[in-house]
Amino acid sequence: MLKLYEHPMSAFAMKVKMALNEKGLEYEALIPAGMMDGSAAGEFVAASPRAEIPALIDGDVEVFDSTIILEYLDDKWPTPPMRPASPAERARVRMIEDVMDTHYEPNNWGTMEVMRAKRATGAQGDQMVAYARRNIEQLQRWLDQQLGDRQWFNGDQFGWGDICVAPVLGRSTIGYGYPIATPRLAAWFERTRQRPAVVKVFDQLQAVLANLPDFPALIAAGKVKRQYRDHRLEWMIAAGGLSVVQDGIAKGNIRFSRLPG
Numbered sequence: 132m133l134k135l136y137e138h139p140m141s142a143f144a145m146k147v148k149m150a151l152n153e154k155g156l157e158y159e160a161l162i163p164a165g166m167m168d169g170s171a172a173g174e175f176v177a178a179s180p181r182a183e184i185p186a187l188i189d190g191d192v193e194v195f196d197s198t199i200i201l202e203y204l205d206d207k208w209p210t211p212p213m214r215p216a217s218p219a220e221r222a223r224v225r226m227i228e229d230v231m232d233t234h235y236e237p238n239n240w241g242t243m244e245v246m247r248a249k250r251a252t253g254a255q256g257d258q259m260v261a262y263a264r265r266n267i268e269q270l271q272r273w274l275d276q277q278l279g280d281r282q283w284f285n286g287d288q289f290g291w292g293d294i295c296v297a298p299v300l301g302r303s304t305i306g307y308g309y310p311i312a313t314p315r316l317a318a319w320f321e322r323t324r325q326r327p328a329v330v331k332v333f334d335q336l337q338a339v340l341a342n343l344p345d346f347p348a349l350i351a352a353g354k355v356k357r358q359y360r361d362h363r364l365e366w367m368i369a370a371g372g373l374s375v376v377q378d379g380i381a382k383g384n385i386r387f388s389r390l391p392g
């Protein structure tokens with residue numbers, strides 16, 4: 132059976148689970164040990180040398196990175212296809228995916244770092260959450276334009292475009308209660324969250340959100356060292372959290388990318 136290393140809160144893992152569910156593929160979902168403090172090892176790191184989720188194991192084949200996994204799934208199990216048919220439509224949904232992964236997702240990540248992990252509090256924390264809210268509203272207005280009169284981001288059929296938007300928008304809506312900026316986007320989200328493939332994934336997200344650990348205590352005890360990298364690190368600085376980064380380096384409770392090898 133397929134094995135998926137994942138975490139129910141990860142939008143990148145949610146994308147892959149939605150595709151697997153839509154295709155009716157069975158898989159074993161595993162949360163890798165050592166994700167919280169960067170000490171992951173073994174089969175997971177062999178499959179995902181940056182120690183990032185998601186990672187898919189299909190017999191001898193190991194694939195990391197959500198986009199590459201989605202491509203692999205569509206190549207190996209083309210029915211139902213997640214990619215739209217034409218090159219132009221494929222490019223269109225891949226561009227939406229890129230914006231979700233690089234611009235939208237860091238706002239969810241940063242909200243978590245402030246609201247739940249309490250990396251910043253008081254006026255600084257408020258300013259950072261307000262920054263996330265503004266960005267999310269702007270990006271949702273952009274998404275509304277991308278959707279236009281289509282039924283799905285993918286076109287006539289649910290697919291790649293939708294499974295790349297749903298996890299990220301779902302996390303900010305279900306996870307943090309950020310309102311959806313336009314009625315058209317809200318209606319799309321309602322249609323999407325009724326699909327069995329999506330229901331399963333959001334149920335898992337909600338179960339984890341309802342039982343979050345005491346992050347500030349775990350950080351203080353050295354058991355959580357979040358990875359600060361790429362767009363998330365930029366978000367932290369642009370939102371007004373440079374001192375969070377400096378403090379995290381000084382106290383050793385953040386880390387950067389893990390290099391393969």
Ligand SMILES: N[C@@H](CCC(=O)N[C@@H](CS)C(=O)NCC(=O)O)C(=O)O
Pocket residue numbers: 140141142143166167169182183184185195196197198232357358
């Ligand atoms: N480009 C990757 C990004 C994956 C990613 O950022 N995963 C995060 C979780 S949401 C992760 O595993 N971070 C490593 C860590 O927290 O140690 C993808 O699309 O799969």
